[in-house]
Amino acid sequence: MNPRPDPFHSGWYCSRMKRPSPTLHDLAAHVGLSVTTVSDALRRRGRVAEATRAKVLEGAAELGYSPNRPAQSLRSGSSLNVGIYIPRRVLGMEFYMAFAMSVADELGQYGYDLTIISDAKDPRRWTQFAAVIVVDACLSDGPLRENLDNGSTVFTAGRIEGLPTSRLAGLIEIDYWKMLTEALDGLEQQRAVTSPFLIAFEPLDKYSWSQMLISSFVNWCTVRGLEPDVLTVSPDPNSWSFSEDFSRRIIDRKSYDLIVHGGTLLSMAARSQKLYTELIDLESARTAVLTTNEIETRLIDCDVALNIRAKEFGAAIARLCLDRVLKGESEFTHEWFAPEIFISERS
Missing domain, CATH: 3.40.50.2300 (Response regulator)
Structure with a gap:
């Protein structure tokens, strides 16, 4: 009968220990860049070339590096959560589910979560979010009306009657x-x-x-x-x-x-x-x-x-939001989104 392995001397314990997760310093050493440059590349901050950012992302994938999101949030004092407000009256339409899922996918690539904001009276204020994306709402909608003047960072997919663009962080619309x-x-x-x-x-x-x-x-x-x-x-x-x-x-x-x-x-x-x-x-x-x-x-x-293109439209406004949140830009941003047109030959 083989003796029970000694976890302190046989190597049995060490072979089963979970390897520590790679840190930002490990990633910086792996790609041969400074910690600051690596951090900026991951968070899309500063003037980091796309080639450098690609190198950092490739290195992160090789090491299995994942940012410590709670620690990031505590250090920066900012939220890693973005809200999306879609009025209940239109939620049943197919467009909005694809739109919201695409927003979530795009944000998730940069460590942000997406929270759907309800029409119901919500004690949480929009200021808890890094930003809020609003789609097909009216100025009379309670959640929108109550949170416009509290300093929330709001982006809209399409214009809203009675809401001047001066109160928005960004707008994307279809011509x-x-x-x-x-x-x-x-x-x-x-x-x-x-x-x-x-x-x-x-x-x-x-x-x-x-x-x-x-x-x-x-x-x-x-x-x-x-x-x-x-x-x-x-x-x-x-x-x-x-x-x-x-x-x-x-x-x-x-x-x-x-x-x-x-x-x-x-x-x-x-x-x-x-x-x-x-x-x-x-x-x-x-x-x-x-x-x-x-x-x-x-x-x-x-x-x-x-x-x-609901998915692409959602991804576009998510990128607009990320540019503002990650780069810390403060100017209003307006973009046009182009649909695709297909004309049948039979016509």
């Missing part, structure tokens, strides 16, 4: 006029449009994405001497009334030669497969559809797809 004009002009070059029709969600305010889409559609029609026909529906498809008049207006009017779906098509499919099929199969009308990702764009049988 719906440019997007829709490019898409519909492409269709018109192939065959003239004479009777266009838009179905869109009811706008929250004049800067909401649905209102921007409606305004762009109306302007496009007006410039070309066309009579725009617009139908707005609730963001909640379960509240739609599929009356005879509703169906007749959309389906039975064979005079429509272009139907633009402002994010409503998949909601229609969920509510009424028959209506969805009849809309897509209208031989007299070409279809332009607002989609949120590449999979939708490929699956939907349409003449033009306007892919607003």
Whole structure:
């Protein structure tokens, strides 16, 4: 019978000891750079060349280095948590889940967590977050209204009516006029449009994405001497009334030669497969559809797809937020986000 190994003399204990996690100093020695340079590269601070930063990240992966996030937070006195406020009334729409998940993924690469802020009365103030990202909110929304004047660092995806940009840290938005004009002009070059029709969600305010889409559609029609026909529906498809008049207006009017779906098509499919099929199969009308990702764009049988790229949009505003938080910049930043437009050859 073999004797029980002596943990203090046989090496049995040492072979099973957990190796200490590599420190920032270990990483600096590994890549041959100063601790300050390595720290700045990891946190995107200071003037660190991209090649140097890539070298540091590669070295961190080789060593298995992971920043001590609680210690970082204590040393800097800053939070490693970013909040995102999405009003409950739109949370059921597919775009927002993909958007929020992409924000979380992008922030996570730099050691930040994402917290969803509820519509409910929340005793926590937004100042506890390093920054707050707001999407499709109204100035009348309680959480937004109550936290604008307390020094919170706020970024918005799209403009908010009544909220001046001077109160924001950054803004990223889509140029719906440019997007829709490019898409519909492409269709018109192939065959003239004479009777266009838009179905869109009811706008929250004049800067909401649905209102921007409606305004762009109306302007496009007006410039070309066309009579725009617009139908707005609730963001909640379960509240739609599929009356005879509703169906007749959309389906039975064979005079429509272009139907633009402002994010409503998949909601229609969920509510009424028959209506969805009849809309897509209208031989007299070409279809332009607002989609949120590449999979939708490929699956939907349409003449033009306007892919607003929810994941990429979320990643873009997360990077805008990180630039401010990590680099300590204080000036307001405004960026435009470009959707992708796909025009079918059959058009």
